[in-house]
Structures are given as structure tokens and as C-alpha cells.
Amino acid sequence: MREVVDIRGQRFGKRVVIGLAPSISGRARFYVRCDCGDVTHVFGHLIRDGKGHSCRKCQRIQGSLKKKDALEREYVGKRIGLRTIEGIQFGSWGKTGSRGFVAETVCECGYRSPVSFSALKRGIVNGCISCSKKLKKKQDM
Numbered sequence: 342m343r344e345v346v347d348i349r350g351q352r353f354g355k356r357v358v359i360g361l362a363p364s365i366s367g368r369a370r371f372y373v374r375c376d377c378g379d380v381t382h383v384f385g386h387l388i389r390d391g392k393g394h395s396c397r398k399c400q401r402i403q404g405s406l407k408k409k410d411a412l413e414r415e416y417v418g419k420r421i422g423l424r425t426i427e428g429i430q431f432g433s434w435g436k437t438g439s440r441g442f443v444a445e446t447v448c449e450c451g452y453r454s455p456v457s458f459s460a461l462k463r464g465i466v467n468g469c470i471s472c473s474k475k476l477k478k479k480q481d482m
């Protein structure tokens with residue numbers, strides 16, 4: 342029988358241990374509540390090892406924030422097509438409500454609008470609507 346280290350009431354990252362959960366194969370498990378309200382159970386040894394210090398949802402959000410920071414460092418001030426990127430946000434857009442990175446951009450003509458970052462990077466969107474039309478006319482000629 343393993344010794345149970347009682348960590349009830351302790352905080353690990355975003356999670357607070359709120360109670361003892363039924364153990365599995367003699368391994369102590371605890372109920373934990375994340376700052377976002379998510380309650381689940383984790384193995385005591387894992388959380389003491391520095392694992393699972395926030396719930397999956399928070400980890401995902403944190404991962405996205407990290408990625409957003411990296412994208413900001415790399416792309417803010419850069420020009421893709423006719424647009425210069427002024428900022429990057431994580432959110433949803435459009436009728437479908439797809440989630441992902443949104444680039445705050447300013448077109449060559451001065452028109453500001455947010456666009457899907459991935460669409461911009463893949464060249465699916467270029468300038469604002471009126472500039473794109475002009476561009477298309479030029480290419481057609």
C-alpha cells in the first residue's frame with residue numbers, strides 16, 4: 342500500500358485540490374477544481390510532479406495564447422499582399438463562427454478590417470473588397 346500524501350486544500354497552478362477521490366490500483370486520486378470552474382479528478386503523484394495544473398480547456402486556451410504571441414512577434418508590421426498586419430487576435434468570425442486567429446489589417450488604401458489569418462497567409466484574401474476588385478481588373482487585362 343502506497344502512502345497517501347494528503348494534498349487537499351493545496352493549489353497547483355490554476356487548480357485547487359478539493360477532496361479525495363476513490364483511488365485506482367492503490368494510487369491516490371484527488372478532486373481538483375480549476376479556476377475556470379472545471380472539476381475533475383487527477384492522480385496525486387501526477388499533480389505533485391507538475392502535471393495537470395490546469396484543465397484541458399485552460400491548457401488549450403493557454404496554448405492558443407502562446408501561439409498568438411508567437412504569431413504577433415512574427416507578423417505584426419509585416420505586409421501580406423496589399424494588407425499590413427497591425428495585430429492578431431484569437432476569436433471567431435463570419436457566419437459560420439469558425440474559431441481561429443484573426444488578423445487586424447490595414448489595406449494599402451487605408452481601409453481597416455479584420456480577416457482570417459490563415460486565409461490571408463494562404464493568399465485567399467488579399468486587399469479590401471474594392472482593392473481586390475481593382476486588382477482583379479488589372480489581372481484580367
Ligand SMILES: [Zn+2]
Pocket residue numbers: 355375376377378379395396397398399400
Ligand atoms: Zn480550467
Ligand SMILES: [Zn+2]
Pocket residue numbers: 448449450451452468469470471472473
Ligand atoms: Zn484597399
